[in-house]
Amino acid sequence: MQIFDYDNILLLPRQCRVQSRAECNTSIELGGRRFRIPAVPANMKTVVNESICEWLAANGYFYVMHRFDIDNLQFTRTMQDKGLFASISLGVKKPDYATVDAMAEAGITPEYITIDIAHGHADSVRDMLGYLKQKLPGAFLIAGNVGTPEAVIDLERWGADATKIGIGPGKVCITRLKTGFGTGGWQLSALKWCARVATKPIIADGGIRSHGDIAKSIRFGATMVMIGSLFAGLEESPGKTVEVDGELFKEYYGSASDFNKGEYKHVEGKRILEPVRGSLAGTLTEMEQDIQSSISYAGGTELLDIRKVNYVVLGGENTQDLM
Ligand SMILES: NC(=O)C1=CN([C@@H]2O[C@H](COP(=O)(O)OP(=O)(O)OC[C@H]3O[C@@H](n4cnc5c(N)ncnc54)[C@H](OP(=O)(O)O)[C@@H]3O)[C@@H](O)[C@H]2O)C=CC1
């Protein structure tokens, strides 16, 4: 198997079919809704909060609220009372089961539930998927994170409606160093490998460092990408603002870091400072424009036309055949 990552792939242009990039449609369908772009901010405490999620839902973007120190029932109720879809995260522990019970009892079902644990190819995820199917059958279930085709096959078989791929490629991730495992450094290949067996949508999670990486993810089989670091430094982002030598930064820490956990136990994440840059709306608009350009380079008009292009592996030997 050939191994590569975002930095050593370039997509090859095909003859342009549009007069203007405005004709290129970046929208994507997931779970019965259509979203403006195939990118979602990571469900992390220093990336999203209630007001950001509300803004994203109201403006045609997908979101996944994080699962830390939050009342998921109240959050779901508030979003739905405002006519917006609710998209929450759950773990696999007792309090998560209690949340599901409370929702079922109240007759409230979030439109999207993401089961979000470090090692998603696990019996605990199988059990939670089964429980959710029984208690909240109307929810669209995303499960992860995983990094192998076997895991994708199992999660789909256990009831996941979409899988999330990426073990350790994140900017604040130290899984690779602490455990010796993961897709960090070859996330794009792992995505390609997983996409070959997937029969349901895949969310590529972690390692996106520039907007062109979104197009590369789509090319190799993603329906959506999840991004932390590019959103963590935005003006509205919930991380603490820190001034260093007159420059402003936002705190960005891993969900498995001691900063998020409140204790140093099974730590697989670190804290960094991201320079403050731009607004959420401005960044999303720029992403949309850049994806429109990607579609035009692909010689298409629709997002998934990007899947039709060929590519080269920089430092590799030959142009690859179509997937
Ligand atoms: N995408 C990635 O590469 C990673 C993401 N994260 C993020 O960090 C957050 C916290 O994750 P996590 O620690 O899983 O959440 P939790 O602390 O909620 O743990 C979830 C459950 O899985 C168990 N668990 C955790 N890791 C493993 C493992 N390697 N093998 C077997 N069981 C395990 C835990 O038990 P116990 O703690 O007792 O072992 C617990 O029962 C999540 O948001 C997750 O997405 C974390 C690491 C990697």
Ligand SMILES: Nc1nc2c(ncn2[C@@H]2O[C@H](COP(=O)(O)O)[C@@H](O)[C@H]2O)c(=O)[nH]1
């Ligand atoms: N190994 C760890 N991965 C983590 C942790 N917290 C979050 N994450 C993952 O990173 C992505 C975001 O990656 P980025 O490259 O876009 O910044 C996020 O969605 C999680 O899957 C962690 O503590 N350890």
